Amino acid sequence: MWAGRFSGKPDKLMQEFSQSVSFDQRLWREDIQGSLAYAAELQRIGILTEQELADIRKGFEQITREIESGKFEWKVELEDVHMNIESRLTEIIGDAGKKLHTGRSRNDQVATDFRLWCKNRTVEVYAAVSTLFHNIRDRAEEHIDVVIPAYTHLQRAMPTRMAHHLLAYCKMLYRDAYYLDVEAGLECIAEAPLGSGACTGNSFGVDMQRIADDLELGPASRNSMDAVSNRDFALDLVYACAKCMTHLSRISEDLILWSTAEFGFITLGDAVTTGSSIMPQKRNPDACELIRGKTGRVVGHLMALFTLLKGLPMTYNRDLQEDKEAVFDATDQTLACLRVMALVFSKENFKVNRERIQQQLDSGAGYMEAMNVADWLVLQGVPFRDGHDITGRLVKYVEQKGIRFADLTAEDLQAVDKRLKPELLKELSLEALVERKQVYAGTAKARVLERLAELKQWLGKDNDQ
Numbered sequence: 001m002w003a004g005r006f007s008g009k010p011d012k013l014m015q016e017f018s019q020s021v022s023f024d025q026r027l028w029r030e031d032i033q034g035s036l037a038y039a040a041e042l043q044r045i046g047i048l049t050e051q052e053l054a055d056i057r058k059g060f061e062q063i064t065r066e067i068e069s070g071k072f073e074w075k076v077e078l079e080d081v082h083m084n085i086e087s088r089l090t091e092i093i094g095d096a097g098k099k100l101h102t103g104r105s106r107n108d109q110v111a112t113d114f115r116l117w118c119k120n121r122t123v124e125v126y127a128a129v130s131t132l133f134h135n136i137r138d139r140a141e142e143h144i145d146v147v148i149p150a151y152t153h154l155q156r157a158m159p160t161r162m163a164h165h166l167l168a169y170c171k172m173l174y175r176d177a178y179y180l181d182v183e184a185g186l187e188c189i190a191e192a193p194l195g196s197g198a199c200t201g202n203s204f205g206v207d208m209q210r211i212a213d214d215l216e217l218g219p220a221s222r223n224s225m226d227a228v229s230n231r232d233f234a235l236d237l238v239y240a241c242a243k244c245m246t247h248l249s250r251i252s253e254d255l256i257l258w259s260t261a262e263f264g265f266i267t268l269g270d271a272v273t274t275g276s277s278i279m280p281q282k283r284n285p286d287a288c289e290l291i292r293g294k295t296g297r298v299v300g301h302l303m304a305l306f307t308l309l310k311g312l313p314m315t316y317n318r319d320l321q322e323d324k325e326a327v328f329d330a331t332d333q334t335l336a337c338l339r340v341m342a343l344v345f346s347k348e349n350f351k352v353n354r355e356r357i358q359q360q361l362d363s364g365a366g367y368m369e370a371m372n373v374a375d376w377l378v379l380q381g382v383p384f385r386d387g388h389d390i391t392g393r394l395v396k397y398v399e400q401k402g403i404r405f406a407d408l409t410a411e412d413l414q415a416v417d418k419r420l421k422p423e424l425l426k427e428l429s430l431e432a433l434v435e436r437k438q439v440y441a442g443t444a445k446a447r448v449l450e451r452l453a454e455l456k457q458w459l460g461k462d463n464d465q
């Protein structure tokens with residue numbers, strides 16, 4: 001392509017080192033789409049004849065067939081996806097192919113292709129988030145009456161509904177979808193750089209907005225120098241992935257704990273667990289562990305991108321070729337994890353052990369009933385700080401006696417403090433405590449059902465599934 005100015009060829013080692021076609025061939029559809037839009041504009045401004053444009057379109061149809069059928073020969077010596085496709089076009093249609101690159105640079109070409117690719121990817125990741133969101137919401141609805149401990153510091157804190165706990169995951173995923181849609185999606189990806197040339201624009205009078213409209217990518221870039229050097233859209237997409245993976249990792253950690261013999265709240269199905277090659281009794285939560293493990297890798301890609309960009313002078317620098325593998329792998333891993341997590345939360349694989357949970361609650365461990373006492377005292381007019389102290393003494397009493405809250409008698413209450421009246425005994429259940437949280441974001445059944453109903457409409461279930 002640039003043989004005119006050179007008398008020697010690149011060293012084989014250099015060729016292998018600088019090629020990107022082995023990975024950027026994933027951009028081939030977007031590359032052709034961008035070239036078609038650019039060719040149409042070249043025809044409108046008189047650089048290409050109608051016949052030449054028709055030839056280019058036919059050539060690209062053939063190339064599409066060749067790539068789809070695996071017959072296209074990708075050549076390392078042609079460096080990247082852009083030169084491979086352009087060179088094949090010229091092979092097929094001759095001189096018209098050579099005119100296509102008039103006023104265009106691989107710099108505005110790759111910026112356009114990569115934006116188009118990221119835009120499509122964003123839609124895919126969004127759909128996968130939505131599917132997982134709705135699976136979790138459905139499981140929450142099925143288990144609305146299951147009460148489990150809520151933890152702080154990984155110590156039993158208060159009783160909650162499993163549904164309420166699961167809907168917390170839905171909120172995390174909702175934020176992920178929102179970010180993908182609004183921040184990563186519309187604002188940053190949507191911009192059409194074609195016409196920016198190498199860095200200062202196009203001398204042949206192409207109308208950037210017409211090209212932008214053709215690509216349905218967004219408004220034309222306003223500054224050609226920014227257009228060819230900006231990769232904020234890649235950062236935003238990988239940030240969205242890293243945040244989403246962080247959420248999936250936290251969810252994984254809960255599920256791993258919940259499926260231990262110590263918790264025993266759930267059993268994960270055969271389809272998402274594995275056995276051990278030595279211990280026949282084992283059922284390992286590998287799906288969740290791998291998701292947790294891959295999170296570090298995706299966060300790493302975000303750091304790689306930041307580091308790649310932070311020292312670059314304006315405008316395009318070849319360093320930018322390193323952006324693609326980070327984005328490809330970050331989105332590949334995130335999509336795979338979202339899909340596997342959706343499988344984990346399918347009806348068949350997410351099995352809740354109601355009896356085991358009940359046994360755990362009946363054991364009285366953690367004294368979660370104590371909050372009932374403090375609340376009751378407040379309603380009797382005892383200042384909360386005094387109620388806290390009285391309740392603390394009751395917990396100490398129960399602990400020293402080696403009994404559960406459920407075993408307390410009227411005499412026990414009186415022995416601790418005269419203000420603990422016998423009628424308190426019937427207020428001590430965990431269910432009563434869950435139901436008293438009637439606040440908008442609380443655990444009362446009516447509130448959780450309201451939230452469940454709202455979430456059903458969220459993330460356009462009907463469109464995305």
Ligand code: ARG
Pocket residue numbers: 020024080106107110316318320321322
């Ligand atoms: N493969 C290159 C990349 O991904 C395409 C742009 C090359 N531009 C250049 N001036 N060498 O960044």
